[in-house]
Amino acid sequence: MNIWPTAAAPDAASARRFVAPMLALSIALASVCWAFPEGLSFWRSTGIAAGWAGTGLLVASLVLMIRETRLARLLGGLELSYRWHHRCGVFAYLFLLCHPLALALDAWAEAPPLAWQTLDPRAQSWPLWLGWAGLLLLMLGLTSTFAVHLPYRRWRSFHFLLAGGVLLGLMHVYVLLGNEPLLLALLLIAALALGWRLLASDLGLAAHPYRVTQVEKPATGMIEASLAPCAAALTVSPGQFVLAAFGDGASYHGCGEYHPFTVSAIDQQGRLRICIKALGPCSQRLQEVEAGVLVHLEGPFGTFLDDLGSAPRLWIAGGIGITPFIAKLRAQACSQPTTLIYLYRHTANAAFLEELATTAREDPLFELLSDASGEALPDFDHLLEQVPGLGEREVHLCGPQPLLAAISVALRQRGVGAAAIHFESFDFR
Amino acid sequence: MRQLFIIATAFFWLLLLGFATTDLWLPAEVEAPLPVADSKAYALSEVARHNSSDDCWMAINGEVYDLSSYLPDHPSPPEVILAWCGREASEAYRSKMKERAHSARADRLLAEYRIAALGP
Structure with a gap:
């Protein structure tokens, strides 16, 4: 897994932050309003409404896991879309837990022993077993989702339990209600979302083929792979990332999984360079990738360095987080005073250090402050003291999450407003 | 989110356990006798007159x-159940939707509305 940059928050992107939650809320509310019963008891009505709210949010969660460039941009970026995908899944689960409990409480009001009869799967038929099976799969799937220390591949396999839970839940509703218009609409949306994700994204039917033309090692435990398009090239801008799945070469066996990598250079012919740090089994194996290997790309995603505005800039990069900034510097000279604070443990881990120093000598608007902190946290106070006019700068951060959190605190203490601090540290989980 | 998930899941299973063990911790109530004597019987022709x-x-x-008093509470759309007023509805009751029988709870509920046996 690579640390990558994401959306800064220009005005348009800020407005788009509300699209994903509004979409989820609309689907859930439409479902509840359509199905809200009249004349039933309080608990029975609550149970039915909770079931439909959960169903609506599950469908919204499926829509928000679609990995498509234009949709991601509309939803405020892939990271935000995934964040709401997770939230919708959890809130759907909470509503679906309430669904059988409220129905049981309705029976309880009639006679307490009837509550368990309402819930007991042994007293039910298969349409209700479907509901129970779906809920249990959601429970198991979410348990694994929150197990952040699980190895990525195992975590991803367990994540498929959630898809099974959603399907069983929708089948539960369908066999109970049949061909109701709203239910059919929800089923159609769910099928399209799941189909797109599995076929176009996970199997790569919508991916663009590229070929590795060169591999360099700019730092220890890190490569920079040059990729040339085999067909239509992606239109990528500095600061964006792509999802790449590497195939096999003459003596290289790719893991074939899609992983996110930030672009480090783009040229006029659509050729790209991406940086890959050895952080997991797949990226470790990629350190041996060779020229000639076919690679499928999806994206690009992210708007991290779009719309930088006219204010002076402060860029802060930690380790592999240098990638979006080197891509921006390679694409064009600075148009505003720009200071880059480059943080790394040891010089051997610092990619592009020489290239950055050369740029700093040649570009009067660009200043480089580099710091090798070893195993300790960098001395932020000392570094930030060297940045003139700190409070007037737009600050972009890219690096490991703990580093970003510590720097953000230091920046806020020195009077930098939250709106001026832009970062993203995306995790696929 | 993680904490919310853990708390909600634990709460769910605790409630489920509570419902499942109702017999152990809730005193049993004496069931009220059915409101109608068993000896009464109506023919299907009489049932047919009550079809609204x-x-x-x-x-x-x-x-x-x-x-009559239960119809507004039935979860199906009214036309589904109204069609069976005044009729022999055993098969409809056994396979209410897609060959699915009513639940045990529905059987208990139905018993409360019994007024007589079906006579010749």
Whole structure:
């Protein structure tokens, strides 16, 4: 897994932050309003409404896991879309837990022993077993989702339990209600979302083929792979990332999984360079990738360095987080005073250090402050003291999450407003 | 989110356990006798006269039920159940939707609306 940059928050992107939650809320509310019963008891009505709210949010969660460039941009970026995908899944689960409990409480009001009869799967038929099976799969799937220390591949396999839970839940509703218009609409949306994700994204039917033309090692435990398009090239801008799945070469066996990598250079012919740090089994194996290997790309995603505005800039990069900034510097000279604070443990881990120093000598608007902190946290106070006019700068951060959190605190203490601090540290989980 | 998930899941299983063990911790109530004497019987021709939403009788499994007051509470759309007012509805009751039988709870509920046996 690579640390990558994401959306800064220009005005348009800020407005788009509300699209994903509004979409989820609309689907859930439409479902509840359509199905809200009249004349039933309080608990029975609550149970039915909770079931439909959960169903609506599950469908919204499926829509928000679609990995498509234009949709991601509309939803405020892939990271935000995934964040709401997770939230919708959890809130759907909470509503679906309430669904059988409220129905049981309705029976309880009639006679307490009837509550368990309402819930007991042994007293039910298969349409209700479907509901129970779906809920249990959601429970198991979410348990694994929150197990952040699980190895990525195992975590991803367990994540498929959630898809099974959603399907069983929708089948539960369908066999109970049949061909109701709203239910059919929800089923159609769910099928399209799941189909797109599995076929176009996970199997790569919508991916663009590229070929590795060169591999360099700019730092220890890190490569920079040059990729040339085999067909239509992606239109990528500095600061964006792509999802790449590497195939096999003459003596290289790719893991074939899609992983996110930030672009480090783009040229006029659509050729790209991406940086890959050895952080997991797949990226470790990629350190041996060779020229000639076919690679499928999806994206690009992210708007991290779009719309930088006219204010002076402060860029802060930690380790592999240098990638979006080197891509921006390679694409064009600075148009505003720009200071880059480059943080790394040891010089051997610092990619592009020489290239950055050369740029700093040649570009009067660009200043480089580099710091090798070893195993300790960098001395932020000392570094930030060297940045003139700190409070007037737009600050972009890219690096490991703990580093970003510590720097953000230091920046806020020195009077930098939250709106001026832009970062993203995306995790696929 | 993680904490919310853990708390909600634990709470769910605790409630489920509570419902499952109702017999252990809740004193049993004496069931009220059914409101109708068993000796009364109505023929299907008599049942057929009660075939409206205000006066809805059904014959189910050899018993006659007056479901007039229950109709507004039934979860199906009204036309589904109204069609069976005044009729022998045993098969409809056994396979209410897609060959699915009513639940044990529904059986208990139905018993409360029994008014007589189905006679010749």
